[in-house]
Amino acid sequence: MRRPETRLVALFALAALPPAVEAVILVRLGFIAAEGLSPQVTAVWPYDTYHDLRWLYVYHDSWANFVVGLLLVIGFRGVLTTGLVALAWPRDVPRPALLWLLGRNVGLAAVTAVLVSPWAVISVAASVVALSWVLLASLLPMFLLAPFLQRAAVIGPWWRGLPSIALVGWSLLNLVVITVAGALCWSAPGWWTVPVALLAGLANGLLWERTVHAAVTAPRVRWARVPATPLAALLALAVPLAIPPLVQIIPAGLAIEQVVLGQRLPDDVRQAVIVIAGHGSGYDGGLPADPNVERFSYRGLGADGRPRPYQPIDTTLSLEDGSALLEIQVDRLHRRTGRPVALLAESEGAMLARTYLAQRPHAAVDTLIMFSPLIDAGRAYYPPPGKSHGRGVVTGWQLRVLFGAVDAISGEGGGPDEPFIRSLLENAPFYRNQLMCPVPGVRMVAFLPTTTAAEAPPGDYTRIPVFQMPGVHGGLLNRSLVQDRLIHFLAGLPVSKTRREYPLLQQLGAAWQAPPLAIDANPVWNDQRQPDPAFTGRVCLPG
Structure with missing residues (x-):
């Protein structure tokens, strides 16, 4: 059995290495505009899948290429999340077998890809028209779904009941960490982006440890018989439908x-x-x-x-x-x-x-x-x-x-x-x-x-x-x-x-651009x- 210190070191290493590798590739290519995305490689569900799909939606060039890329994304995400969840599991709570975790997380990777795909594609649309309300339409559903999906990797009937207050809080902190880490990665000059991405990955590891702990040790689930996650997904689907009419209603101020x-x-x-x-x-x-x-x-x-x-x-x-x-x-x-x-x-x-x-x-x-x-x-x-x-x-x-x-x-x-x-x-x-x-x-x-x-x-x-x-x-x-x-x-x-504040707002938005x-x-x-x-x-x- 792993000692707790060894387990945590392995968790932090697994969470930190992929962002650093992506940062190395981006810096080596000189791909400045995308450097703020690297911390999301090991972010907690669903932001990790959001990261993957945005790359896939932008760079595929055929239906076959997209399908193969999607299968690779699902497989990679399922295996990586299995490792992160297993290492983050509280040591005083019996952990399911690795095979069960692998099956659960590969299946969850497929489900999450389906749920996240509309918001990832809307993010790409935002990069076409450069409109902030379109970008907002891609982010609000992600934040709404995050607390529901972050417990799915570890508990059985994850689609029923409400997430705990702790999971909602860790989800909010996850959003803040991704935003700040993206700004820091973009702001760091040259190869300094790599150690910043590494530190962001370490923060992801801590968030995985805390999120898994909150999901596994959650007290009594509220609304335990209500299919809350499907209802949240339906509500999330309504967000991009509602934002255009709201944009028309909200006073825009002075027009030319x-x-x-x-x-x-x-x-x-x-x-x-x-x-x-x-x-x-x-x-x-x-x-x-x-x-x-x-x-x-x-x-x-x-x-x-x-x-x-x-x-x-x-x-x-x-x-x-x-x-x-x-x-x-x-x-x-x-x-x-x-x-x-x-x-x-x-x-x-x-x-x-x-x-x-x-x-x-x-x-x-x-x-x-x-x-x-x-x-x-x-x-x-x-x-x-x-x-x-x-x-x-x-x-x-x-x-x-x-x-x-x-x-x-x-x-x-x-x-x-x-x-x-x-x-x-x-x-x-x-x-x-x-x-x-x-x-x-x-x-x-x-x-x-x-x-x-x-x-x-x-x-x-x-x-x-x-x-x-x-x-x-x-x-x-x-x-x-x-x-x-x-x-x-x-x-x-x-x-x-x-x-x-203008350049600061630019930098804080770096993580959420396609x-x-x-x-x-x-x-x-x-x-x-x-x-x-x-x-x-x-x-x-x-x-």
């Missing part, structure tokens, strides 16, 4: 339309202005208060030269088609007013304006102001529905099922293959490396809400001035401040502000090679 459309611009603003609203916006055809201001129409101009009214569904058009419409409207507004043109663009509108400046720039456009741009979008890929091979092929089909369920309930339409999303996927190298780069002859600034910090991997992301302030995507909270800074910038004054798909790993991007910020740690490098 409110800043310039309802009042005349000051005399010291010499530009004519086009306001480009974001995804899901609508326009009833009303005229702005200032004749030198126009609303961009996702349906183009009418026969009278005025922007046509449009519905939210019209905003799903591709960025390339949108930039063609913007080219026509810029030219007409410039000829009508005789003024240079400034673009005020929000969210999808910011991506459209930046695409326009890259593909169809007009000499009259001298200013771009972006609100809530989708920073580092396109970090994953999945092929169109007609393709049976390609990076993320299974990811695409699972997203279509999930979005189809959301659409059946909400009736909002759209989905993972709408033209706007496919623009981000097909031209991802540009949006990952060039979105926040200077354009010759154009003054630029980006107003960033603090939630943007959680929407992309930490590190260098801009070479243009930014103005960071509290807010959520598509809404900045301080109307007077935004309005003043916006007018100042239009009048020619420099505008920029960074907040001290690993970026390397640009050179996707054949679809062969004709648009760009330096990859996921490896260089920098943006705006020349191709």
